Amino acid sequence: MNFASQFRKQARVMAGDLRHRQIIRTALGHYEIARDQGQAAFQDWSGTRQLAAETKWEAVNHLDKYLEEFVAKLEARGTKVHWVSTGAQAREIILQIVRDKKARSIIKSKAMTAEEIHLNDALEKAGLQVVENDLGEFIVQLRHEAPYHIVFPSMHLTRAEISGLFQRELGSAPTNDPEELTMIARRVLRKKYLSADIGITGANFAIAETGMISITENEGNARLTAALPKTMISLLGIEKVLPKLADLALFLPMLATMGTGQALTCYNTMYGGPRQPGESDGPEEWHVVLLDNHRTELLADAGQRDALHCIRCGACLNVCPIFRNVGGHTYGTTYSGPIGSVITPHLRGLQDWKHLSHASSLCGACTETCPVKIDLHHHLLENRRNAAKGKPAFFERLAYKIFGFVANKPALWSLAKAFGRAAQPLQNAVKGTALDPVKAWTRTRDLPPLARESFKDWWRNRK
């Protein structure tokens, strides 16, 4: 089964899953209130968005300059930087570091880029233990599942399901208390932090001016990952760059507001190197892996280049009527929701993933909410156009040709109308069955009855 039919099949199941809808609606209802309050605290949200878009535009449109500055600054303080073009290269380099260090256990704080290159699979195949230490990621890892959402990985699960999971996988006592469940995970993960040989992180921003990465989190898991193991590896996409350290004064509160509705998340931490002379802790070695993985192809598309402005806040997922109905896993992609539908065809092939461009009502809620002003719903339209140009749909074109031909011949058009009126009662009789010629439409919708008299006939006969 191809990606498109898998998507359609799963979407149909999820859209009818009332329990799932209830969970998502509750979770996002809380988010919406907090986000709106957060936005209202700013002096002017539209000015905030414009400045953020301008800053990201500057960074992305001078990416070569800022990347070189970022890397030079990092290297000057003893950080090893690895440039990689593909996910396979990134996995290979990280595996090599792990082998060189003869590491056995690895802890990893949340990193969507690592999901993108399926890093955990590669490490596990090499016989290594990797433990996700963000609570949500830890939960979905125990379930052998991908994160449901780029910011809320375990949003689709209830406390009862998580309790059941912990009983099975960790042997803990049953509980219905989120705090107790969190403490179970805390105890398990504490041991892992203290014994891990390597810590892997992602990055939310890369600061060119000072050669730092910035990590936004709430739990302290990334802080511990960057403090305790002897070796630290950070994996990030090349588009994460911001020109100046002070740009974070805008981006940190913006990411928090749109990501979770907080004014600022609990820990926003900048790392500028491994342990420096005179410092008492932190990793002895720090490797930064800079990943392209088709980002330069998206960069080459000037019309959609702004998709690289994305700060992965997840706001467009949260407002998307499609995401809210079909859920995060249905997409079958690392990045779901509107931003995922826009960039996945660039990252993984337009023809295989063009169906995502149609998984949109084009309502524009995503574009309106995006804090860095990515023109998301227009990019979906552009992807539709590009997909159709690249591989025209024969039957669709034929159907439009026939329609055009008939619509241009008044006599034929009248005949078609008469046929339609006569045939509709027959269609009603077989509606929804295998015999229904418009089943794809009538499965979830009614076919409106054709008017008994057309406007043209009414106009002619009105006297």
Next chain:
Amino acid sequence: MNEREKILSRVREALKTQATLPGLPGHASTPTTGSTPRQWLPEVPDSFDAQIALFARNAAGLKADFQLFNSTGEMCQALEQLRDAEGWKRVAGHAGDLANAICPALNLPLFRTDRVYDVHELEACDAGISECDALIAQTGSVLVTNRSAGGRALSVLPPHHVVLARREQLVADLPAAFELLQQKYAANYPSMISFITGPSRTGDIERILVLGAHGPKKLTIFCL
């Protein structure tokens, strides 16, 4: 050509076509409105008293405990009360003007993290006491660096983080905090800079707030 050169040449090739800036159609050559973050971020009052009050409100909202003192004696007393209330046996900290003046009041051996230490011993501590670089009124955040606050782990590994600060360390907003960082460290930045905004938290289970996910369950900010 190595990967670095390959990626950079792809970037340069891609950037040969110009992209327009969202929000300002037709202004690709002068794309910025030239605004600064301070114009847009939440407003902060000018007076010191109002800023301290704002910090206190924000800290309370974040479930951090913020206390203001008029003398080191008062601060020592409050710390002793904390020690007794929570039954601290072992406390971690670092050297510093304020820490040196306050921590001896505990009458407990201070496990030092500003020189190389064993992380298992730090994990066994009941509290970590650190100084900071700044308090930020706008967000209720504490700004620490590994240089000012006893390394990377002291402020996040023990279950209770106590911050010792002085009134003059209060800054109005995030841009001011970044200005301070630049003034203080631009020649040689610490390898870790962290904005701590309340005790560690998570909402990953049904979006219900739980404190103390992996970091401290409690954050106490003592200000002189």
